[in-house]
Amino acid sequence: MKKCASCTKDLPEAALHCVFCGAKQPPAPAVQPGLAKTAFGYSNEMMEHLKSQAPASGPGPYVPPSPPAYQPPPPPPRHPPSQPPYGGGLAPSTNPNAATMFVQGGPPQQPQQNQAAFMQTAVSPPQHQPQYPQPVPQPMAPPMSGMGVQGPQYNAYAPQPIAPYHGGAARPHNANAPIEPWKDALPLVMIAWGIATLVAFAVPMQIHPLVFNWDMIIHGEGLQKLPMLVVAALGLLGVVLGAIPMAVLPRGILAALLGASTVIVPLVAFGALPPWQFLVVLGGVACMITGQLLRNEYVESTLARMLVTIGVACVLLPIVVPDHGEIPLVMLLKSVINGHVDSETILALATLVFVVVNLLAWLPGPATAGGKIFAWIWILAPFIVTAIGLVSNASHIPDMIKESPATLVAWVPMTTAAAFVGYGLATVFGKQLE
Numbered sequence: 315m316k317k318c319a320s321c322t323k324d325l326p327e328a329a330l331h332c333v334f335c336g337a338k339q340p341p342a343p344a345v346q347p348g349l350a351k352t353a354f355g356y357s358n359e360m361m362e363h364l365k366s367q368a369p370a371s372g373p374g375p376y377v378p379p380s381p382p383a384y385q386p387p388p389p390p391p392r393h394p395p396s397q398p399p400y401g402g403g404l405a406p407s408t409n410p411n412a413a414t415m416f417v418q419g420g421p422p423q424q425p426q427q428n429q430a431a432f433m434q435t436a437v438s439p440p441q442h443q444p445q446y447p448q449p450v451p452q453p454m455a456p457p458m459s460g461m462g463v464q465g466p467q468y469n470a471y472a473p474q475p476i477a478p479y480h481g482g483a484a485r486p487h488n489a490n491a492p493i494e495p496w497k498d499a500l501p502l503v504m505i506a507w508g509i510a511t512l513v514a515f516a517v518p519m520q521i522h523p524l525v526f527n528w529d530m531i532i533h534g535e536g537l538q539k540l541p542m543l544v545v546a547a548l549g550l551l552g553v554v555l556g557a558i559p560m561a562v563l564p565r566g567i568l569a570a571l572l573g574a575s576t577v578i579v580p581l582v583a584f585g586a587l588p589p590w591q592f593l594v595v596l597g598g599v600a601c602m603i604t605g606q607l608l609r610n611e612y613v614e615s616t617l618a619r620m621l622v623t624i625g626v627a628c629v630l631l632p633i634v635v636p637d638h639g640e641i642p643l644v645m646l647l648k649s650v651i652n653g654h655v656d657s658e659t660i661l662a663l664a665t666l667v668f669v670v671v672n673l674l675a676w677l678p679g680p681a682t683a684g685g686k687i688f689a690w691i692w693i694l695a696p697f698i699v700t701a702i703g704l705v706s707n708a709s710h711i712p713d714m715i716k717e718s719p720a721t722l723v724a725w726v727p728m729t730t731a732a733a734f735v736g737y738g739l740a741t742v743f744g745k746q747l748e
Contacts, residue, residue: 316329318332318334318337318339319339319340491612491615491748492748494744494748496562496607496737496740496741496744499737500738501556501565502556503556503734504556504565504569504734504737505552505556507552507726507729507730507733507734508548508551508556508730509553511545511730512546512553513723513726514549514723514726515527515528515542515545515549515727517722517723518719521717527546527720531546537583540580540583541580544576548576548727548730548731548734549727549730551572552572552730562741562745563745565738566737566738566740566741566742567738569734569738570734570738570742572738573732576730595628595632597628598624598627598628598629598631599625599629599692600732600735600736601625601628602621602625602672602689603732603736604735604736605617605618605619605622605623605624605625606672606675606686606688606689607685607689607737608621608740608743608744609622609682609683610685610689611685611740612744613679613681613682614679615747617743617747618675623675625672630666633646646666657702661702668691689736692736693729693733694729696725696728696729696732699725700724700725
């Protein structure tokens, strides 16, 4: 390097004019032949040595260097870089270790056999090599909501889950309907009322002399044992079937059969059918309890409303059908008009009004229309009738306790049977409404 004669800027030794101010420079002093350098910064002796090692046929055609092995690209920076990522700009990007035309001291020391290849690479024109590989086209993702990093990610190559095979077309589930709403309630009802039935079975039938229900089983003859056996089986099997692990649907079927057997088994065994009015009312109450439980959970179900309507019609049928030439409902209204009102008349009127009120089940959803409340009133109907009878004969309660305590809990097996039938049938029908 030398100084410009005019502006004192650093210039190469071989420069004849200053690239900064344009002033002509004095000729450079002569140098020894062995120390002269070429335009690429190498001495004449090295150039002659490289020529002597080159093949005699000439340099040959230009062979571009082989591209480097593919390396995975680094992750993109969080903020955009100051320079284009793909080698954009005015000047092409080159190897930072490539030799320039103003190198002092000669090229770095390399093995003898690689000098020709190094010289050819040094004098070859710079090649444009992008810093990142070309992007691989990806499959188009479906439109999704959200933008940027906040939007959902979609992987088109991820394996999609396969629905299990059920042996046929699966029935779609109603999103507004619950799934197994009595999964926990049914076992609780069976265990609680089963224990209550066993306690009522253990209450003495008489005090003087002391007689228990199991004495009827031990000392009874023939079919006399059957009523007490049915009550004991109702309580014991209710506790067992409610406690053991079981699917909801089989438990509901067994509960309904167990409750219905309390009435069916004695009727079949004795062979004497009660009046048709009793059977129709009994079936209507079973439909009413089941329908109201379904109406409380499946608020849009038409089946629940139909069951309630059928139950109302069955309960009202005996009082609107003529009996011995007279209609019971007309006779009841005449008795009230004439002022003959007693406890039985009040109970009949209250029952009539309550039965009609059950038609509130036809109210539109999502209101439950008091379905569970109405159902439990029907389940506890034996207790309500017993309590009304005890209140009307309050003076005789101490004598009843002394003579026959079992009379006070005689309603428990009937209530247990009603609860088992209602919850069992509601569970069975409910599986069809899911």
